[in-house]
Amino acid sequence: MIVISFDCLSALDFPLIHTLPNFMRVFQKGSFSKNVETIYPSVTYPCHATIVTGNYPNRHGVINNTLLQPGVASPDWNWFRSAIKGTTLYDEACKANLTTAALLWPVTGKAKSIQYNLPEIFPNRPWQNQILVSLMSGTPSYQWELNKRFGSIRNGLNQPELDDFVLESTVHTILTKEPNLLLVHFTDLDTMRHNYGVFSDEATDAIHRHDQRLGRILDALEENGRYEETTIVILGDHSALDENKAVHLNVIFREKNLISIDSKGKITDWKVYCNGCDGSAYIYLKNNNDNQTKQAVKNILDELIADPDNGIERILTGEEAGRKGADSTCAYMVEARLGFYFLESHEGEYIKHVTQKDVWENNKYMLACHGYSPEKQDYSTFFLASGKGILADEEVPFMRLIDIGPTLARLLGVDLGHTDGQVIEKFLNLKDP
Structure with a gap:
């Protein structure tokens, strides 16, 4: 075979x-x-x-x-x-x-x-x-x-x-x-x-x-x-699927003091982190029993999903992600809207409009990707x-x-x-x- x-x-x-x-x-x-x-x-x-x-x-x-x-x-x-x-x-x-x-x-x-x-x-x-x-x-x-x-x-x-x-x-x-x-x-x-x-x-x-x-x-x-x-x-x-907008959720988490950085911009500590899967992303808590941070993250995501320009189509709980075959230990899993995908960077702008020049200069940028829901x-x-x-x-x-x-x-x-x-x-x- x-x-x-x-x-x-x-x-x-x-x-x-x-x-x-x-x-x-x-x-x-x-x-x-x-x-x-x-x-x-x-x-x-x-x-x-x-x-x-x-x-x-x-x-x-x-x-x-x-x-x-x-x-x-x-x-x-x-x-x-x-x-x-x-x-x-x-x-x-x-x-x-x-x-x-x-x-x-x-x-x-x-x-x-x-x-x-x-x-x-x-x-x-x-x-x-x-x-x-x-x-x-x-x-x-x-x-x-x-x-x-x-x-x-x-x-x-x-x-x-x-x-x-x-x-x-x-x-x-x-x-x-x-x-x-x-x-x-x-x-x-x-x-x-x-x-x-x-x-x-x-x-x-x-x-x-x-x-x-x-x-x-x-x-x-x-x-x-x-x-x-x-x-x-x-x-x-x-x-x-084609896309041209990169979403950096860790930028928001850093701005909300849920990710700590030093003077050189390196992460020194974190309460929540977005682990990207291109067309989707896992949201992990450092401490799964930290209910206060979990609620703060839920509030952030609910606010973001209300505006389609923020690129989030759906928010899943860890339990819901598990029922779809993904990692149930995440706090949340987010699905990108068409035209968007997720990156892990905690620096720069929340939404990066990707051009062909960006793709040629940095391999983290793409004009099409996967990772999306089978649906x-x-x-x-x-x-x-x-x-x-x-x-x-x-x-x-x-x-x-x-x-x-x-x-x-x-x-x-x-x-x-x-x-x-x-x-x-x-x-x-x-x-x-």
Whole structure:
């Protein structure tokens, strides 16, 4: 089985990808759903943890891309397998004596059950470098081999070069390692949508590049004679929405003396903190029993939501967030209005109008993002499977991201145990033993 995640592939991309030659090679004998409900918050790391567990974030434990680190300019991400509670698709495959490989699949750092692992991780501190943090978090010999062969293709973390490196590594892995389960994560499309907009020419070009990448992968499977015996899975993790206004709730909290800073502007203490998830945000209390601060925060949020120009569409309690699969330990969760998203900065203006120049000069600014509620209109993602164990020409009108894990587990002949999602039987043709 090869699982190809085209990060930020939207259901709205269906009319285009259904015309592209290599996607069509998969469609010809495949089945699909162009209405896959993502999770909340719909950001990449929780989504990919959901894909391999079949569970919502509050159950698998990866409740955001980043950790809660108030005042840190660049918070650490949930890079490591240890962030996931319970088992995963690759854990169960390994237990079944299947060979596993992963290329830039999120939340796989130091995963002992992945034999060939190049995890998604980046140097986040001045004393770190890319090669060392990767080697320490994945399979050293495998990574050394890939870097020696294809490292010159990369240009840091820039796209499309990074995905071109991942592609060559994927083809090499198929031809030389022949894993039973291969997880691959491509981010070219996600980057172009962030930087230029959902339906920008740059995003369209990225989809065309993905089609060419898919063709190379299919050719590699044919070359080593494994095409007919392989289940090919193509999926997105979330969609995206255009926006151009960044909301900084921590600016308000600082002005209300709920966040303390020193003379250099660094946070020295906090009673409440906004932990951004792009299209949504968690609001955490330092002391969950501080009812006075909790009420003060509620009053602030109620005042802000009264004016649409403040960018807040909905306020959820921690309990309500938990019922949607998000982190129930937050005091509140806020949803952004269309055109807005959340950042964590506690300095500057409350609303920042983002321009293309801002995006080019600072990667925290974007012209499109995700993280929004799955209930947003035109916000579904996409799933396509073909090959061994998959029926041809079936369309599932609706499924959820949580259903992917148990469905793939059934195809591999392994069991994820009790999951939030369920097997989508309509895809499957498992009559043969």
